[in-house]
Amino acid sequence: MRHFLTLKDFTKEEILEILEIAFKIKKKLKNGKRKAYLENQTLGMIFEKSSTRTRVSFEVGMYQLGGMALFLSSNDIQLGRGEPMKDTARVLSRMLDMVMIRTFSQKELEEFAKFSLIPVINGLTDTYHPVQLLADYMTIIEHKKEKDLVVAYVGDGNNIANSWLMLSAKLGFELRVASPRGYECNPLVIDSALRLAKDSGAKIRFFHDPKEAVKNASVVTTDTWISMGQEDEKSKRVKDFKGFIVNDDIMELAKKDAIFLHCLPAYRGYEVSEEVLESKQSVIFDEAENRLHAQKGIMVFLDKKR
Numbered sequence: 001m002r003h004f005l006t007l008k009d010f011t012k013e014e015i016l017e018i019l020e021i022a023f024k025i026k027k028k029l030k031n032g033k034r035k036a037y038l039e040n041q042t043l044g045m046i047f048e049k050s051s052t053r054t055r056v057s058f059e060v061g062m063y064q065l066g067g068m069a070l071f072l073s074s075n076d077i078q079l080g081r082g083e084p085m086k087d088t089a090r091v092l093s094r095m096l097d098m099v100m101i102r103t104f105s106q107k108e109l110e111e112f113a114k115f116s117l118i119p120v121i122n123g124l125t126d127t128y129h130p131v132q133l134l135a136d137y138m139t140i141i142e143h144k145k146e147k148d149l150v151v152a153y154v155g156d157g158n159n160i161a162n163s164w165l166m167l168s169a170k171l172g173f174e175l176r177v178a179s180p181r182g183y184e185c186n187p188l189v190i191d192s193a194l195r196l197a198k199d200s201g202a203k204i205r206f207f208h209d210p211k212e213a214v215k216n217a218s219v220v221t222t223d224t225w226i227s228m229g230q231e232d233e234k235s236k237r238v239k240d241f242k243g244f245i246v247n248d249d250i251m252e253l254a255k256k257d258a259i260f261l262h263c264l265p266a267y268r269g270y271e272v273s274e275e276v277l278e279s280k281q282s283v284i285f286d287e288a289e290n291r292l293h294a295q296k297g298i299m300v301f302l303d304k305k306r
């Protein structure tokens with residue numbers, strides 16, 4: 001049995017296999033066909049943080065695959081009152097077929113997975129958001145045909161940035177990450193990405209100047225400066241991230257036909273300007289839709305592996 005906790009646990013071939021399943025199911029859906037790959041299965045969705053896309057895409061995805069999903073907010077289940085992850089994992093394993101968790105610490109997610117008898121999917125932690133990255137990569141495949149892909153991530157060295165590091169390290173494309181001093185990616189994630197990059201041939205580079213990072217990039221992406229759980233740091237972060245907004249001046253330095261990605265929700269006037277978000281280069285709603293398809297790929301893949 002496999003879990004989907006971080007891209008680090010997957011080979012390039014496995015990541016491509018998941019995407020292949022996702023594209024196949026997406027194509028079928030667009031032709032009006034649905035196959036019940038997960039007929040009568042149940043997915044538990046534990047949320048310790050807010051969500052629009054993750055919740056709706058997993059719930060609808062499971063339904064379209066012939067199963068059903070249960071929304072389990074930590075405000076309403078005993079986990080929120082202190083029941084341990086390891087007990088919750090063993091109880092839910094007796095009732096569900098699969099579980100998705102959005103929580104704070106990657107360690108807590110791993111603890112759940114350690115005790116779980118059913119596949120566990122990371123729906124975002126403070127460290128990683130791997131399901132998002134598969135949707136992002138699907139969107140890149142759909143919009144960019146060039147061989148030498150260069151992705152520039154501008155902003156906080158957060159869960160999204162860490163996940164870009166892992167995706168690039170596994171798949172072997174060039175990644176440039178520009179963050180303000182003090183907001184670089186997790187050093188442990190950087191170390192392991194750079195080690196993996198030696199095998200995949202990925203060129204990964206870090207910058208403190210966003211202009212340097214985006215030069216001739218084929219994909220420009222960013223994320224909020226204030227992730228869930230960091231609300232108290234808002235005023236300091238807004239000051240520290242000055243100059244890191246992705247606006248027309250930044251996009252002009254990238255390739256002419258570069259695309260703009262954002263996992264959403266986006267904060268206009270902070271990490272990205274209204275003009276860029278609403279521009280022709282922005283493919284953020286294709287990206288959001290691909291959450292539905294990518295996650296179906298993940299669920300069907302995990303089901304095949306048990």
Ligand code: CP
Nearest residue numbers: 051052053054263264
């Ligand atoms: N991108 C993303 O995960 O969005 P939600 O927080 O709305 O799920």
Ligand code: NVA
Nearest residue numbers: 158223227228263264
């Ligand atoms: N970095 C953001 C992503 C939201 C989808 C957060 O963790 O809040």
